[in-house]
Amino acid sequence: MPLQEINFDGIIGPSHNYAGLSFGNLASAANALNISHPRDAALQGIEKMRHNIRLGLAQGIFVPLPRPNHEWLADLGTTAQDAPDSLRPAAFSASAMWAANAATVSPAPDTEDGRCHLTVANLRTMPHRSHEWPETHTQLRLAFSDGEHFRVHRPVPPTFGDEGAANHMRFCSSHGEKGVEVFVYGKRGGAFPARQHVEASRAIARFHGLDAERTLFAAQSEEAIAAGAFHNDVVAVANENVLFAHEQAFEDRSELYTALRRLVPDVEIIEVPAASVSLEDAIKSYLFNAQLVTLPEGGMALILPEEARETPSVWTWLEAMVAGNGPIRKLLVVDVRQSMANGGGPACLRLRVVADPDTVDPRFIVDEAKLDGIADVVRECWPEEIAPKDLLDTKLCEKIEGAREALLEELDLGEDLAA
Numbered sequence: 001m002p003l004q005e006i007n008f009d010g011i012i013g014p015s016h017n018y019a020g021l022s023f024g025n026l027a028s029a030a031n032a033l034n035i036s037h038p039r040d041a042a043l044q045g046i047e048k049m050r051h052n053i054r055l056g057l058a059q060g061i062f063v064p065l066p067r068p069n070h071e072w073l074a075d076l077g078t079t080a081q082d083a084p085d086s087l088r089p090a091a092f093s094a095s096a097m098w099a100a101n102a103a104t105v106s107p108a109p110d111t112e113d114g115r116c117h118l119t120v121a122n123l124r125t126m127p128h129r130s131h132e133w134p135e136t137h138t139q140l141r142l143a144f145s146d147g148e149h150f151r152v153h154r155p156v157p158p159t160f161g162d163e164g165a166a167n168h169m170r171f172c173s174s175h176g177e178k179g180v181e182v183f184v185y186g187k188r189g190g191a192f193p194a195r196q197h198v199e200a201s202r203a204i205a206r207f208h209g210l211d212a213e214r215t216l217f218a219a220q221s222e223e224a225i226a227a228g229a230f231h232n233d234v235v236a237v238a239n240e241n242v243l244f245a246h247e248q249a250f251e252d253r254s255e256l257y258t259a260l261r262r263l264v265p266d267v268e269i270i271e272v273p274a275a276s277v278s279l280e281d282a283i284k285s286y287l288f289n290a291q292l293v294t295l296p297e298g299g300m301a302l303i304l305p306e307e308a309r310e311t312p313s314v315w316t317w318l319e320a321m322v323a324g325n326g327p328i329r330k331l332l333v334v335d336v337r338q339s340m341a342n343g344g345g346p347a348c349l350r351l352r353v354v355a356d357p358d359t360v361d362p363r364f365i366v367d368e369a370k371l372d373g374i375a376d377v378v379r380e381c382w383p384e385e386i387a388p389k390d391l392l393d394t395k396l397c398e399k400i401e402g403a404r405e406a407l408l409e410e411l412d413l414g415e416d417l418a419a
């Protein structure tokens, strides 16, 4: 099979809850301490995958990490029962669902050794995300164990924050051709942390053996981070030769656009002016956290969250865009409200890997029948709701652990990924 884009979605874990853990992520703060609905959340994620499979797109999965993370708590000298309130929610977080933060991926045509390279993200800025990487690394090494086609790297040392593909864009005329990779980093976020450090991005470019002539580094604008764009994929998305971005996404947009026009002669830059859609509306609606995909029949579609349709300035602008003659022809809407309430839209939930699906461990590739089996496990085992105080309940803890085990068994991953 030729190289194609495969979207690996993180299955939303049974411990999904709202703990307000991500400072600078406005949705996470706004929904702090609300009651979450893990079962609905996971079913929404599964429906999004089903929607994309029906479009003819290749789909993969990553499974939830063991939660609570007993090992991490033990390293901190405590346990799930005794942990202070400042630590317990972080140990239970289902944040690995946002697979766009799992790793940075450079497809084979871009790298010196002709393999697809993945570097697991250290996610060191937020404590609840900083302990994801070891288990994510194990999973990546399993899914992409074919050493002829893949190389999975350990994370950049934690001094330099790295949040993975959410701060990385790849441009090309078609997926199988040598691309141009753009790493977006934060310098200052005003009151909020800049989560991607330029030194981490530079290290990844070196690990992956990228061509320096075709690798760009662009700073996020300070206003964007301050307005709640804690990752670049909240204000920009790219696919093949198209960049779809907010006017205020980058610190120096003309420098970036000039470099892109030089390196990708057929690049199409669709910029949404702040006068039409404010940064505030962009971040509230997550219109840029859409999956921008090439449809098998040709043309591109934006797979958007419901919240984009509900934001008048955004929907008016998008409808006018598709009525024009541009590369984006369709607006498709999915319901991922449970994830959105923690600041994760359709694009956050997936990691794009350009590869031949036959070279990936088949247990990580899904079709509709496999999704039916996963949905059955979710209906049977995932908690219906979690309130913050429930994290103290040992029965809930057992239920969460049992739910993950049931899923691993369903996917024949029990032996490899048991906690």
Ligand code: SUG
Pocket: 017, 018, 019, 020, 021, 022, 025, 028, 029, 093, 095, 098, 100, 101, 126, 129, 166, 230, 231, 233, 234, 342, 343, 344, 345, 347, 348, 349
């Ligand atoms: O890291 N939210 C995630 C959302 C990640 C979105 N990913 C991308 N933009 N690619 C984060 O801020 C909230 C968890 C909580 O508050 O319970 C959280 O981790």
